[in-house]
Amino acid sequence: MFFISRLRARENGFYRTFFSKPLSFFTTSVFHLKKTHDHVLDPRVEEDALEEEDRRRSVTDRAYWRRRIHNLCTLRKSPDEALRIIDGLCLRGYRPDSLNLSSVIHSLCDAGRFEEAHRRCLLFVASGFVPDERTCNVIIARLLDSGDPVSTLRVVHRLIGVKREFVPSLTNYNRLINQMCLMCRVRDAHKLVFEMRSRGHRPNVVTYTTLIGGYCEIREIEVAHKLFDEMRACGVRPNCLTLSVLIGGFLKRRDLEVGRKMMEELWGEMKDETDASVKSAAFANLIDSLCREGYFNDVFEIAEDMPQCESVNVEFAYGHMMDSLCRYKRNHGAARIVYIMKCKGLKPISTSYNAIIHGLCKDDGCMRGYQLLEEGSEFGFFPSEYTYKLLVESLCKEHDTGKARNVLELMLRKEGTDRNRIYNIYLRALCVVDNPTEILNVLVSMLQGDCRPDEYTLNTVIDGFCKMGRVDDAMKVLGDMMTGKFCAPDAVTLTTVMCGLLTQGRAEEALDVLNRVMPENGFKPSVVAYNAVMRGLFKLRKGDEAMRVFDQMSKAGVIADNTTYAIIIDGLCVTGQVDTAKRFWDDVIWPSGRHDAYVYSAFLKGLCRFGSLSDACHFLYELADSGAVPNVVCYNIVIDECSRSGLRREAYQIIEEMRKNGQAPDAVTWRILDKLHDSRALAVEGEDINPDSYFKDVQRQALHTESITNEESDFKLIKPKERGYYVTAAFHHITPQRFLINLPRPPCP
Template structure:
């Protein structure tokens, strides 16, 4: 264009800035804007908004906020989109005070459109819910009502989901009813929030009914709907029914993601059907999705629960061969299984292996070893380990104290039991 003496307009430059931002090359995007300031055409609000989105996506909120100052210096007034971008980024960082100040600036401005205010308010409500501040979210909701702004489906979805997260289930159901009264039809996000809510209340029958209603209402379930449904059923013990929904997914040409496969594998493993867990794993691989650390941990846990320690270790070797490396959960499962079978020496070898591999033991690791020592009657070793746990700086819960106190009590060593009880009380203060 330049060779033909054609000067690209601001829209062309904006496309370039957007392209570089999407590819993650923010420095080049910034250079284009500097070049625009030097040689023209002058950047507009959309130009800065695009770079602002890029900075927020790369988790560089400071630079995004600096752009706001740059805009003022260049006499470019931020619009509602600018404020929405920054409010969203601030909420994601948990900086709700700063986000509220920005919202105040928007509401003080001469209103351009009610929808823009609603979008910003919705973003802010979502931020408050995520931080557990339901009262502030409801205050903004009431403010929208007083301002005679029409609430849309997205705003209701935020309230339903947020009320569910805050365990105010009756409030969430109230918002669903209110939606219908206002003539707003639930979308897939509404139904997904409802499904999640019902499973939290262990209402599996109602959740399955809602899932069935979705398609009849012209809202086909998406992968999130199936994920919530299958995970919920597995957690509540209805693994066979969850598997039926997996088949429905495949019939509807909705490809399950790894979270759905892992839920079923873990579900069958926890209910003692190891054969079915491995069958699901094989189905997953056949569909082109390869096992990750969660898959292997679920399978190792299933085998270890049956006391098959050799097979569990073989699976650990297999996962390493496939480029998936054991984490602290893997080692804790294996150490726990070894200690339950009174093979504490194997548990200690695994502990040493963890350290060599750079995998740091946690409180669960040491609690399993403590149980093992108590189980085989090595109380002195248990006491040494217990003292190390206390002095290690790890966050110790009540379980290690209960284990060591119970062991001393069974051995008739009431003074030692009471001494450890006193230590427990002092740590809880």
């Protein structure tokens, strides 16, 4: 009988050599067709040949169908095709065997279709086919890779129900228990221990350690301690990992005294343990438990005294201490471990040392990180590229370019580094510092070091000058690029220069770059370039010039995108041209179909900015009625305007509409409402409500509401069912003309 290993085909080529010789139909095998440079078989021809061979083969040719299904599942990764063939064969009297089931389940699991794999396995068993015991255990082990122990346990119980003599392996039981404990279903895991005993298995140290860890995780330390005593009574000797897991439970309960006593027992147990991997796992688990519960001083004591003696590799022990401290954001504590190692004449592992510097930079400890880097250079340490990036950026934010330059020079000495990339990272960090001299010095250093600046380098320099407000320096670099001193500029270079010019109010020069310089250098302005120019012109209050640029873009055949329309709507509203923005929406944006939440929010923000709250509300309602999907940001803009105007009822009405349209209030929404309730009290006739109580009801999302509309008075009554009181909410009286923007509404039912 053939047995399919769990090893993947791509990893070891097992399935390629599964059969000792090629299978042939007459004289040529369709499974082992040779493909040479002179002749490549058309896949369609191959498929036709396989289908023809399938029709020719008899159902009784089990060897052929096994290989056929096996190849579909392993080589072609097509479990659906294999299942189709199996279904067709079953209609002709074929009975699947263990190899067929194993091939299909493995293929489905390789594709990540674990749910279907569980379902298919149950269907196979329900149809009366039960594989042999070895295949059953292989399939269970494969299904356990899904991390869904409940579904896998259902398969196990179904197999046991139809095949009483089947006993899952001890390894599979232990994996099931572990996954149940990870889901905090520890009592169900404990029931599996009784089940495995009833089926003839004896729980081993792995079983007990896993179960003890599960009970410690849910803080039932007494039960865990009873299990610890039980395993000794049953003749199962606890190892040092079991003891370490139990110590973690006492530390979780903050019982440090008992935990320290058991630690002394652990050190003696580790001396008697023969398995080095178990000792390392026990030590690592103990350090993780101490750091997780905040007992960092105990970690430092272990680092200084090393009570485990020679039981654990010294480099591994110190390395794990540093890693665990960094994981729990104690980077300075990890640096203290480095100091302890140096006092003992030891050198830290590069990966752990790099993690400490990396964490210090993220926690605003770049100076300490730089100090560690200098000390690490003595034993040949070089940081990773990402850590280098964080360090130089942090040092530049501290305006200490001297130290940042030292880090750059250190990285340039590292073998195998991309020097251009290292320089580019440093130049990008310098953009936050108003130090153009240093930027130019870096360019000179690159040229002197035979490292010619590329387009990205020069674009970074130009962008840095523009952000510093030194557009003239950026123009000089651009001039050098255009005269051939450096590489030629690209579209990004010219777009960056235009943005810098517009930031300085030099709109005519920016338009000259757009209309003359870009075409002369063979660049057709893209939608990104046009968007940048229009954004800059609107910021300069030059709305007419921006609209002319838009017309120019349309004539040039460049298609506007959502960003274009958001810029135009926002710019028109900022410059006070709200009516023009409405017409632009009607005539251009809505017919184009290119609009999203950014465009909606720009329009709503502009309407609210000029006091047109009623128009903003109706625009929001029209969007929802027309099938558009405004997001929570759009609703928050209008709710915030209601808050500024002190209109509590209208704000809650918009929240109700928001929830009806499938949007849930977020943290910003609740902050706006909180600010609304802190504002002036309502002065609306007929109101009899406790605002705090109503706010709490809305924050619970008021899942059940009844609405009654009184058409004569334009009032809306909202009755929360749980409280039993009414709120009278008045709307703004709006003219019959719904809104200047005429959105097509869906037909009435």
